[in-house]
Amino acid sequence: MPDFPKRDLKEYVDVGHSELENHLRTQNAQFQSVLEEAYAGRKLTDFLWLNIFGFAFHYLKSRFGPRHPYQFYPSGDDTGVYRMKADNETTFIALLSDWASDTPESDRVGAVVASHKPDYSIHLGDIYFVGAPSEVYDNFISPTASWPRGKWGNLVLSGNHEMYSNGAAFYKMLLPTMGVRVNPSDGSIYSVVEKPSGGSMIYEQKAGFFCLENDYWRVIGLDTGYTSVERPFVEILSPPDCHLRKEQVRWLKNQLHLENPDDRRGIVFLSHHPPFSAFRTAFPRPARQLRQLFGDFLRPVLWIWGHEHRLVGYQKREVAGLPVFGRCIGHGGMPVEIDLPKINTESILFYDQRRRKNLRRIGIGYNGFAGLKFDKETLNIEYRDVEDKVVVSERWTIDIQTGMVDKME
Numbered sequence: 001m002p003d004f005p006k007r008d009l010k011e012y013v014d015v016g017h018s019e020l021e022n023h024l025r026t027q028n029a030q031f032q033s034v035l036e037e038a039y040a041g042r043k044l045t046d047f048l049w050l051n052i053f054g055f056a057f058h059y060l061k062s063r064f065g066p067r068h069p070y071q072f073y074p075s076g077d078d079t080g081v082y083r084m085k086a087d088n089e090t091t092f093i094a095l096l097s098d099w100a101s102d103t104p105e106s107d108r109v110g111a112v113v114a115s116h117k118p119d120y121s122i123h124l125g126d127i128y129f130v131g132a133p134s135e136v137y138d139n140f141i142s143p144t145a146s147w148p149r150g151k152w153g154n155l156v157l158s159g160n161h162e163m164y165s166n167g168a169a170f171y172k173m174l175l176p177t178m179g180v181r182v183n184p185s186d187g188s189i190y191s192v193v194e195k196p197s198g199g200s201m202i203y204e205q206k207a208g209f210f211c212l213e214n215d216y217w218r219v220i221g222l223d224t225g226y227t228s229v230e231r232p233f234v235e236i237l238s239p240p241d242c243h244l245r246k247e248q249v250r251w252l253k254n255q256l257h258l259e260n261p262d263d264r265r266g267i268v269f270l271s272h273h274p275p276f277s278a279f280r281t282a283f284p285r286p287a288r289q290l291r292q293l294f295g296d297f298l299r300p301v302l303w304i305w306g307h308e309h310r311l312v313g314y315q316k317r318e319v320a321g322l323p324v325f326g327r328c329i330g331h332g333g334m335p336v337e338i339d340l341p342k343i344n345t346e347s348i349l350f351y352d353q354r355r356r357k358n359l360r361r362i363g364i365g366y367n368g369f370a371g372l373k374f375d376k377e378t379l380n381i382e383y384r385d386v387e388d389k390v391v392v393s394e395r396w397t398i399d400i401q402t403g404m405v406d407k408m409e
């Protein structure tokens with residue numbers, strides 16, 4: 001597959017949330033690349049095929065065609081629950097969200113993450129504009145792609161943009177490049193990037209959700225992307241609510257047992273969509289579903305999400321009865337929004353509103369990522385920007401006697 005030319009961050013300013021507009025933008029980006037290479041005589045034909053027929057075909061197929069079948073665990077002997085590398089040693093996980101824009105900015109964030117040599121790298125979703133095969137390839141797979149591969153593993157969640165093209169490239173192209181290895185000699189499961197050797201096997205990521213855990217913490221990736229889009233007409237009667245599909249709920253119940261009072265590990269949820277927001281429409285239904293799964297053993301959770309292109313930390317609050325410390329890190333690779341919050345402004349603990357530059361006369365902020373360092377009961381989180389400066393750092397702790405996660409001042 002050819003590498004399409006790098007995109008300019010300007011292309012992403014003011015991108016709307018409709019599938020139609022995002023398909024048009026993908027088509028236009030591909031057309032521009034053909035224009036740059038084509039002979040003059042070919043341009044009209046290329047334009048017709050790529051912009052009109054190509055666009056109409058892909059858009060209609062995506063809007064009216066079936067979504068890629070939902071994938072879930074168990075899948076063979078893969079349960080989707082993996083031990084972090086060498087149990088209980090310090091583990092560094094890099095989280096990037098809304099990063100896959102294939103711009104100089106996303107390259108720079110990728111390079112900064114790579115310089116920290118993450119054990120695991122996790123993308124919280126949204127490949128722009130529509131998660132097309134060329135977009136998956138350019139961001140994650142091409143030899144020049146800047147996805148900062150984790151030494152021990154790479155995992156991805158789906159956002160809404162992957163589903164704008166029915167999720168086919170997400171499931172068929174991207175997941176097989178994310179690796180998980182089982183080491184049968186000691187029963188541990190490790191995620192690695194290397195080729196299999198000795199008696200170990202590589203497990204490809206098989207679903208849009210997973211759990212990485214050690215004796216103190218569980219990092220649980222939730223799939224809210226698959227249910228974030230709906231077919232035309234159906235979406236009017238039943239607007240998408242990002243709910244956890246029954247297969248995922250069954251996995252949470254049967255593999256993770258969140259209600260078990262003997263398992264007091266700290267819970268860190270990851271998802272693309274926000275359960276609440278001070279800025280835009282949020283999606284509380286997954287929180288309601290999770291609340292039920294906790295049963296009588298209710299305890300606070302740390303929940304990190306993307307979707308909104310900004311860095312925000314919220315005060316602890318209840319969402320559908322679930323106590324949540326919420327963090328939004330959707331500032332990975334898109335123009336970062338720095339506008340004022342609209343609602344619940346008092347709920348904000350921190351918000352990176354620094355203006356980096358103007359694009360099309362709109363002030364945009366700093367891209368960045370979150371680095372999570374797990375060290376027994378302690379979890380240090382550093383929110384770093386594209387220049388590798390620490391914007392905010394936090395120290396969390398899990399009381400393994402009670403299962404209570406809290407922030408240390």
Ligand SMILES: [Fe+2]
Binds near residue numbers: 126159161272
């Ligand atoms: Fe999104």
